[in-house]
Amino acid sequence: MRRIRQYRDPLFWISLFSCAAVSAFILLPLLQMLCEPTWQGLCEAMADKTVRRAIGLSLYSAGWAALISFVIGTPFAYLLARKSFSGKRIIEGIVDLPIMIPHPIIGIAILGLTGSEHWIGRLIQEAGIRIMGTVTGIIVVLTFVGLPFYINTVKNGFEAVPVRLENVSRSMGASFTGTFFRITFPLAWRSMLVGLILCAARAISEFGAVIIVAYHPMVAPVLIYERFTAYGLEYSQPVAVVLILVCLVLFVALRIVSTAKGPAGAGMSKTKFSA
């Protein structure tokens, strides 16, 4: 009876239509692209050293961006999750800025700051660090665009750990650091892993800012763009398909690890993702 009533409800049909439309909107272009290249074209792409190097560089620089985000973003996310202070909303807005700004602008801004015209740029160059056209530059850009995803996800993960657990731990003699590593981290590590996945995923897909800072060495999105502009759709598609497949395998594996049933109560199944 209840099921029949549900079928009569217009909202049920609207929801069903919306679900089908969204799925088709996302899947159709991707499926089309996955089906387009020939098997031979795919094999050639995988055997191509340039393609392998570009995808490798994408994964390498995205991995570094995620690691840097983990190191500098975790304490910051904890602070945002646990403390209330004046200006907190402004700081949260600043963290979200890289999500909103058009990415070529990010590239231009980073170049402006790290160029020889700026004193910070001169300091960096004197320290032997080069940004323009280097892997370092790519990692800086990818960290810039990926960091908000990591911080927002981990902040939600920390917020999902009741502060009373930390209070009890402190009252039983554990220091702040001891409490973090024995209580907060075991309960929030899954949110950190999800944050790393999101950060790395965002970094791998970055194009607009990278192309400004470092056209060479080529990351995968830049190579796909170059193949498209120089040789057309047919030559860019196999590279894109290889990149999608590599990322799919990697991220599905990480997702499985992050949602695998761990010790009871651990993890952050209730964590919301705002980014």
Added chain:
Amino acid sequence: MVKLEQLAIELPGFSLGRIDLTVKPGECFVLLGPTGSGKTLTLEAIAGILPISQGRIRINGIDVTRLPPEKRGIGIVYQDFALFPHLSVIDNINYGLRYCKKTNRPSGKRIAELMAHTGIDHLARRDVNTLSGGEKQRVALVRALSVNPSVLLLDEPLSALDRGIRYEIQKLLKSLHQETGTTFLMVTHDFTEAIFLGQRAAILNNGRIEQTGPLIDILRHPKSPFVAKFVGIPNVFPARFKNNRAEMDGFALKLEQKPADASTHIAIRPEDICLHPSSTLDADTNVLIGKISDMADYGPYGEVTVQTPAATFKATLPRREMLALYHSQPGEVFLQIPPDGVHTF
């Protein structure tokens, strides 16, 4: 011993203070008050979780005001148990042992005794997420006591439990207090819990202490209309006093003795009012005439609301008496209030 000296806490939209309070060693002291009165804030300030804006906190004579929570030697039990969900029962209980000084570290035998005392010895390897509310609270209690705290802070430890379990945990708390001799400082809004467990109490209202003293004294002799209502006295009236007589708007009552000069109110406990269909004309008792306007059945007892020409009174009666009154359908009832049942403040 816990001593609060001029303790003040300033938060956006709420201020607590300045509180002076002494909890004697080995005592079970209760902080009572309605929701939002500042009870939990006081507890968290003592625990060192909440920064205070003024005052001093001493535990066993040592000024712990600037010490972090882990250096204060306190245990805390929350109403929602706050068990570590990623650890088993025994790992929860043993959590704090590594931080105990060797001289203060309880032996495995002592932990086993505590677990047996609280009836959780068979749950040692269980996942805490699979426990019932009562079991969780037992684990939380053993965990807090396992580190031999000088003071155990209990934040409404019974409020998340259902009625039957609540009574069991109440008895357990009492026996643990007697067995360990630890100073207990409990927060609750339930006066019956406080009476069962505590020896002395402080009543908090809107961040201020209204009254401190032995619980029976507070129950029998409230010092303000707020405390009177809080301890379950609905019959509170402003009054003027002339010798052994209290005069209210429209009626007067004899008192057992002359009230203190500063008294401004009377309070009559509902169980001190006797209701009769006819007057016994006892010259020593205050007698008022009224009509029953409402009867509420609370199971073992009932509450009868009587409207007199001057005021409304509430009286509690054993259920049997209330039902007899209900079936006799009296047009008028006589309220008999003995002079020693009229409390002045």
